Amino acid sequence: MLDLIVPQLLTGLAGASSLFLVASGLTIIFGVTRIVNFSHGSLTMLGAYLGWSILTRLPREPEWFILGILLTALCTALIGVMLELVVLRRVYRAPELFQLLATFGVVLILQDVTLWLWGPVELPLPRPRWLRGFVEILGNRFPLYDLVLIAIGPVVLGLLWLLMNRTRWGTLVRAATLDRDMVAALGVDQRLLFTSVFALGAGLAGLGGALSLPNASANLQIDLSVIVDAFVVVVVGGLGSLAGAFVASLLIGILQAFGIVLLPQSTLVLVFLVMAVVLVFRPNGLLGRPQAEAREMLAAAPVIRAAPPALRYLGLATLLLAASAPFWVGDYYLTVLTDGAVALLFAVSLHVMMGPGGMASFGHAAWFGIGAYAAGLLAQWLGTPMPLGLLAAPIAAGIVAALFGWFVVRLSGVYLSMLTLAFAQIVWAISFQWVGVTGGDNGLLGLWPEAWARGAATYYWIALALSVAVALLLRRMLYAPYGYALRAARDSAVRAEAIGLDVQHLRMVALVIAGAAAGLSGALFSYAKGGVFPTYISIPHSVEALLMVLLGGLQTMAGPIVGALVYTGLADILVRSTDLWRLVLGAVILLLVMAFPEGIAGAARRLWLRGREA
């Protein structure tokens, strides 16, 4: 029995160390700068590639290996400094979510840069003999290098502890983690502190990437797979807590190692279930502290007023133009416009949650996907016609949202966002892996509208009518007492409770409504594409929704609509015009974030209101 458990346990510990290396950098950066750094995985990927380039040029002895690894960490730290100086420094004052958006732009850019620099083929580091060594443990061969990894985790934790507790710099970092404003008040150069913290975090990411080389290749998929793992660890451990990240790494590493033996099919879901369970019992992670209220977000919320007549006429004109599109655009642009209509509904539904609801969802694609699968499965099992499918989709998504809502409305801030991300990943894993029901990645096919609705123009009108109708209904709702109460709960939860509002209930209903609307958009999309696929629920699709809402503007009702249309058009043009569309899109995102921190519609609104708001 022991010979079964011990090697698996050690393997889990080695995995835990790798997780910790990457997660520690992320948690330190978050603790001080409050930035949810999506590009942390990209830094790990760069670490792996840089490590490959450096180590293949060095002699293959262990001392050179160590030197090469440290050199890689240093290089990645420098890249981190550059990132901080060029990009992040310009967005610290923007609302938190914009910083996330900026780092996502960096992810896109680095994907193309890495491809351009190192080529498309995965690059494994040739292992010298000493890296292939093993020791015999209870009759099992165990890799020597994995033993080294097991030791590296605690050593790095120890060094970081010394750094944080025995140096002035570390004291400042800890103080900043607790209260940023206090450190600023102490007269510390905050810019230098942020830059150095980012350098440390990036260096740790690079270290993690380089240290993965003896076991894995440098490849272009590292960024997204690492960032998801790192998010889970950091959230489970408690944002900003190094010790928490360590404990969470151990928990997840070991669970994963034994999960593989006991439930081989469930590994992906298992990790996210752990995260969900931990957050239910400890809403701030295992060792995290309650977060200070996100003050930036509150300060950024301006008064919502009814649209001025000019804007109403503009909206009406746009709608008329859109409705008449089939008479003057070609079939292809009609499908793009259909996608635009779907995106509009998708973005508007997220806006309800994020804007007035104050719940930033990183996994909004889950509802889109649940609606799509509801329509698809009904059609497959019962041959349900499209109108029923379009009805069932929002109902199904709404019901699941009500169940999930119980978990989510208890949380706040980044934890809430991360739980939505975890939930979306669970839904995605089910759709991707449960081939028997969902068809797996092949998806559910043959989901076409009935003959009467099949024409490109007819379907476009259906999509446009439903999207615009639901968007108007949601708008109506937001100006009604419920919408005010929801906004009140976001603006000040204590005040809302003190005047007798049930904050959790209000948010729950917002989640259900947003989920249902997103579910409808998912079904509309599926009938347009002729099928349902797990890619509907992917992280990039959730991020697309965020992009649309934030680029358009979170604080105006027109924002998500503008964002959805701009993004759909931009993405379509870019994808068709260049292979480097990720680079261009990333750059555009960065520019927009820097130029319009309140979104496109928000900026337009500010120009419009200039001098009018007292």
Next chain:
Amino acid sequence: MSLLAVRGLRKAFGGVQAVDDVSFDLAAGEMLALIGPNGAGKSTCFNMVGGQLPPDAGSVRLEGREIAGLNPRAIAAHGIGRTFQITATFGSMTVRENVQMALIAHHGEVWRFWRPAAVRFAAEADALLAQVGLAEQAERATGVLAYGDLKRLELAVALGNAPRLLLMDEPTAGMAPAERVALMQLTRRLATERGVAVLFTEHDMDVVFDVSDRILVLNRGALIAEGDAAAIRADPAVREVYLGTGAAGGGH
């Protein structure tokens, strides 16, 4: 019969007894100040009455009904309004909408999804704003209000709930001295006119002595004195722990 009856209230954090066996009464239309040095347990006491914290032991009765341990929402429903030390208003709404929101909540009209909220209780809201002297500012964004106006807005919002008891935690913190007196005299007037009982904590002794009917003094979680302004001024125990650092002469 008193409106509010607090008996044997206790709360500990870790090993520290923050509030230790505190009892007091409060009658309708009465203004009761809760004072004490920092860390005396004022806010804890306050938050237990307001529902933000559950007490470890003791009872809080409003007109004879037990409200200890209820959540803030239920307590609001019992007719208790409050203001916060750091003003809590709805930043994305105009001044009038803030009050309308409270009125909508008070009238149980929150779960309505169709008719615009802007037309609900506008006249009532304006009347309340006029009472606190904010009528002119009704259309303005909350975010651009001066601090004193924000405090008065909070008062109007709290009144929107038609409370019988008003809890005010450091209502004048951060205000200029002249504004402080004005705000508390406004409160005094409203309390008298509407028969609302007011329980408030306050650092500014001038304000306390000026407007309160009665004063409770807390130290290290325990009630050490109770009485009107004159009695408290004269109380040696109070002077010792709180008032006259100089008068106590080399206490520690």
Next chain:
Amino acid sequence: MQVTRRLLLGASGALAMPGLLRAQGTGPIRIGEINSYTTMPAFTLPYRNAMQLAVETLNGQGGVLGRQLELLTRDDAGKPQDAVRLAGELVNDQKVDVLAGAYFSNVGLALSEYAAQNRRLYVGGEPLTDAMVWERGNRYTFRLRPSTYMQAAILAEEAAKLPAKRWVTVAPNYEFGQSGVKWFKQLLSARRPDVQFVGEQWPALGRVDAGATVQALEQMKPDAIFNVLFGPDLTNFVRQGNTRGLFEGRAVVSLLTGEPEYLDPLGDEAPEGWIVTGYPGEQIDTPAHKAFVDAYRGRFNAKPMCGSLVGYALIQSIAAGIARAESTSMERMVEGFRGAGFESPVGPVTYREIDQQGTLGVFVGRTGLKNDAGIMVDWRYIDGRDLLPGDDFVRKLRPA
């Protein structure tokens, strides 16, 4: 008989649609190709190169039906929904005559759905899923490459010759991995009722926890292992397996591992003696293949990968189909493609009439090491037609 019918069809078509003939004119024949160029560049870039090479070669020889070929490519970003949108663009805006492409199975299936729905010809190159020609097969979809079934079939045949009785499987947990394991189990058990499958591992695609997976397989004490992992997952798996001695004294049968796309990255750690399907590349010394390699090297200064072969043959197959149809009108092309044959660099290939599957074959062999790099040894080429199941089997799966 066949000739008469085609002549008749052609004649009636020409009579009925004089306008269409004029519209087709003498402009280039446009092929609209969609693939995961940014998501899977390691596989799709050599593939696109070879397609361009084939187009240039064919155009140099005078094109097809006297018209030049023109290739338009689009990036689907790995998303079927984008592929469908771009198919619309290629068809409606760019007026392409033939749709082609896809690397991922789901993209291939989405395009095949689009093709059936809009009555457009779609020729899939790389996607492996059986559903494309069987369960979800349709009149407008052709697929060139040997499917999961075909690859698993030849491996099961080879595995049956091994003495091993206790088998374990490891595959990425998604449709390709699951159907690969399903077919292998089914076909091996049919040949060898005495084998037992004693365990399985299903790491998530792209996220294998290699150490734990290898350890878990080791605990099952198998005689032999069937592997479907590929790409970075395979690299991690092989490294942990080598260090932990998982492969020592055990037979390993592995899907696709002989393709240079997957074998090359393993470097000097490439396993020896695994039974694999793949592509031996420059070892193939038939004149046709040598010419292909020379042309490819001459044009791109690189060795052709498996994707290059597929890309090249894909364009060849489209040219052959159109030549046989003698037209680019849709229904005529479908008829022309059914049964169209051509000489690929590795041998003759035909699109079968029964399921429109190409008979491009499979190279099966063992892995070996040469100059610290993995190669295929003892390989042979098996014509695709010998790997496909009987017609009754296909008819049962394929909707009428």
